[in-house]
Amino acid sequence: MPELPEVETVRRGLANRLQSFVIDDIEVLRDRAVASPGGPQALRLGLRGQKVGAWSRRGKYLVAQLHDPQTGHCNGVWGVHLRMTGQFQWHPTPTEPCRHTRVRLWNTAGEELRFVDLRSFGEMWFVPQNVSIDAVMTGLQRLGPEPFSEEFNATYLEQKLKGSTRSIKAALLDQAVVAGAGNIYADESLFAAGIAPHRKAGELNLPELERLCTCLVDVLEMSIGAGGTTFSDFRDLEGVNGNYGGQASVYRRTGQPCLACGTPIERQRLGGRSTHWCPVCQR
Structure with missing residues (x-):
């Protein structure tokens, strides 16, 4: 299972690769990959048309801010937990997805961010702007301090x-x-x-x-x-x-x-x- 260094490595990669990435389309190939209320349909509606902003990490959770590409207004967040075998792949040109592909996202240039998960335990959430993140991604409520924080001593x-x-x-x-x-x-x-x-x-x-x-x-x-x-x-x-x-x-x-x-x-x-x-x- 990816631990803090692996998740932080993924966060940095996403932050670097997805600068100015506007989600033009999204396809959910496995419904259980979506854990938030409303399931795949709500995830598609929440993410489509949004510009992916700053990525943060809390424990083994990843959270991206979502913004209106025209006004910059924050329209909620996109949460991810890799669990045991989840991983993101960047595909700058069209390629056939493997059978373990769970979620696919494209920008207007046709570049694709792909979520692949062999064991299918990975999860995604869409949290609207007016909803508490902890109320939807409930695992965040149980986390202790970060190892790098002043609280951990x-x-x-x-x-x-x-x-x-x-x-x-x-x-x-x-x-x-x-x-x-x-x-x-x-x-x-x-x-x-x-x-x-x-x-x-x-x-x-x-x-x-x-x-x-x-x-x-x-x-x-x-x-x-x-x-x-x-x-x-x-x-x-x-x-x-x-x-x-x-x-x-x-x-x-x-x-x-x-x-x-x-x-x-x-x-x-x-x-x-x-x-x-x-x-x-x-x-």
């Missing part, structure tokens, strides 16, 4: 995790604790911080939480700089793989020597997710 984590008996790995995967982190970067940041993933979240002390906050931000920034991680499906808007996977310290390196001490990397399932760590470097 060791003191916050200490209060949020106080008394928690679940593993710190499970806590990092909880979007209500921190928005955008996922399996890859939880493993990588815990390794960088020297914290074993199975430790109880409520037992970590303040210095450990300070290290964890710093390491999570550092790992995420490094991955964003590398264009995210591709281990299976993720591609950016131009079809390019993310490059962070080759820099991973523990994720998917089961049995390989730890880059710090040489001990074989171990793997087990925690909270239903594969977890990778070094039994010597992480305590």
